[in-house]
Amino acid sequence: MSENTTQQGVAGHGAFFQDTNLKAEEAEAATAWVRNHVDRRSVDLGERMDDIREHMWELEREGEIIVHRITDDHKPIEVETLFGWKKRVPTNQLWHHKSCGQCGNIPGYPTSLMWFMNKFGIDYLDETDQTSCTAWNYHGSGIGNVESLAAVFLRNFHQAYVSGKQHGFENGHFYPLVHCGTSFGNYKEIRKYLIESAELREKVKKILGKLGRLVDGKIVIPEEVVHYSEWLHVMRNRIASELQTIDMSNIRVTVHAACHYYKMVAEDAVYDNTVLGGNRTAVGTSVAQALGAQVIDYSTWYDCCGFGFRHIISEREFTRSFTMNRKIKVAREEAKADVMIGIDTGCITTMDKNQWIGKAHDMNYSVPIIADVQLAALACGADPFKIVQLQWHASPCEDLVEKMGISWDKAKADFQEYLKQVEQGNVEYLYNPELATNQQINMKTGA
Numbered sequence: 001m002s003e004n005t006t007q008q009g010v011a012g013h014g015a016f017f018q019d020t021n022l023k024a025e026e027a028e029a030a031t032a033w034v035r036n037h038v039d040r041r042s043v044d045l046g047e048r049m050d051d052i053r054e055h056m057w058e059l060e061r062e063g064e065i066i067v068h069r070i071t072d073d074h075k076p077i078e079v080e081t082l083f084g085w086k087k088r089v090p091t092n093q094l095w096h097h098k099s100c101g102q103c104g105n106i107p108g109y110p111t112s113l114m115w116f117m118n119k120f121g122i123d124y125l126d127e128t129d130q131t132s133c134t135a136w137n138y139h140g141s142g143i144g145n146v147e148s149l150a151a152v153f154l155r156n157f158h159q160a161y162v163s164g165k166q167h168g169f170e171n172g173h174f175y176p177l178v179h180c181g182t183s184f185g186n187y188k189e190i191r192k193y194l195i196e197s198a199e200l201r202e203k204v205k206k207i208l209g210k211l212g213r214l215v216d217g218k219i220v221i222p223e224e225v226v227h228y229s230e231w232l233h234v235m236r237n238r239i240a241s242e243l244q245t246i247d248m249s250n251i252r253v254t255v256h257a258a259c260h261y262y263k264m265v266a267e268d269a270v271y272d273n274t275v276l277g278g279n280r281t282a283v284g285t286s287v288a289q290a291l292g293a294q295v296i297d298y299s300t301w302y303d304c305c306g307f308g309f310r311h312i313i314s315e316r317e318f319t320r321s322f323t324m325n326r327k328i329k330v331a332r333e334e335a336k337a338d339v340m341i342g343i344d345t346g347c348i349t350t351m352d353k354n355q356w357i358g359k360a361h362d363m364n365y366s367v368p369i370i371a372d373v374q375l376a377a378l379a380c381g382a383d384p385f386k387i388v389q390l391q392w393h394a395s396p397c398e399d400l401v402e403k404m405g406i407s408w409d410k411a412k413a414d415f416q417e418y419l420k421q422v423e424q425g426n427v428e429y430l431y432n433p434e435l436a437t438n439q440q441i442n443m444k445t446g447a
Contacts, residue, residue, distance in 0.1 A: 035302075049083075051085055056223075063218070064201070068160070070090050073092065077091060079233065080270065082281075083267045087268065087270065091122070095160040095176045095177060097177060105353070107389050111387055112373045125164075126435070129159050133180070134148065139310065146200065155213050157176055179227075181344025184225060188225045205219055230283055232372060232373055236287045239290065244379050246381065246406070247405070250294075252293075255301070257343060258305075261343055280301065284343045287373075287376050293375075298331060298337075299330060305323060305350045306319040306351070307349075324358045333365070337367055341374075352393050378406070379404070383415070385415035386415060
């Protein structure tokens with residue numbers, strides 16, 4: 001270990017980081033190598049692996065675990081993953097596992113999702129008894145360990161399994177729908193560890209026992225870990241045919257797929273040969289396609305948004321530089337995008353909130369950054385302020401909204417008038433807030 005490393009620790013951040021001083025052609029050669037190796041999904045199929053779900057069924061037969069199954073009542077739709085495996089995506093009786101980041105930074109993302117579910121009359125539970133997945137903390141600071149992550153995973157998914165009881169349903173009535181890409185990747189990784197390690201299961205079972213989070217003395221593991229964009233993916237044609245009110249054919253859309261969606265436990269990510277030839281993960285892009293927008297591919301599609309968890313804390317200028325140079329500048333100059341859509345709160349927050357810093361270096365690029373479900377809601381007539389909540393975004397969304405034929409000024413004036421009503425106590429709810437504690441469930445409530 002070098003003296004400098006000893007002084008700085010081994011976190012990989014600090015003064016000992018040196019510029020590579022690559023010449024432009026050397027940097028381009030390095031980038032070309034990456035493109036050649038990641039630009040086709042077939043590259044990732046060289047070495048196949050076991051389907052973890054087969055081992056899960058075996059553990060259930062042996063009485064080791066309980067699997068929270070997707071039933072016909074969940075109205076699942078089957079899709080194909082990277083390895084060609086079938087994944088069933090439930091579309092009804094859903095338990096919303098919300099995101100720490102979206103609630104603080106992008107509230108229009110869960111409200112747009114619930115707005116769609118209200119429109120379709122879908123049965124769901126906006127659960128208040130959930131915790132953070134704690135993966136942000138784990139990836140960002142290194143605090144935490146596999147046991148703690150596994151305990152949180154099982155605690156939250158136990159709550160999803162038993163949540164229907166207070167409303168008069170059987171265990172398993174509601175199926176978890178994970179909003180956050182980080183939670184999604186973390187939970188899939190932890191599920192794999194749990195299935196493969198009897199030692200980990202034994203350790204965590206003791207913790208869950210103390211928390212009262214076992215069923216018949218067993219841990220509960222979901223049949224599938226499902227991301228909200230997968231729900232949007234399988235519902236995209238219904239959204240376009242039944243709800244869309246705005247012509248999107250003049251809107252140029254670029255897509256940023258979250259690393260934690262398709263790079264962690266990559267074999268489980270959803271691909272569709274009708275979406276960019278099956279060379280990109282389907283979610284996000286498929287919704288824009290179904291709405292009739294122009295989907296514009298771009299050379300840095302594979303790159304991280306720049307968030308990276310740890311360096312947004314210790315090297316935030318790296319994050320900002322990466323976001324501007326590798327994503328925003330490319331989306332504007334190369335793709336001439338009207339909007340970039342994401343599927344994860346960390347990515348959207350990073351690219352949305354850091355564009356302002358470019359002005360300090362005469363990099364005056366800006367692109368609206370919103371979630372796929374927010375773009376879909378706009379296309380279906382949702383209010384830009386009350387539902388899509390674009391007022392929370394730092395990137396400029398006015399031109400996008402106007403290009404879609406929606407008056408930004410009128411929507412803003414209407415919202416300001418609504419806020420006066422809120423001050424007088426006249427609040428509209430997407431979801432009956434009493435449902436979390438009320439024994440009488442009524443899923444028809446909604447805007």
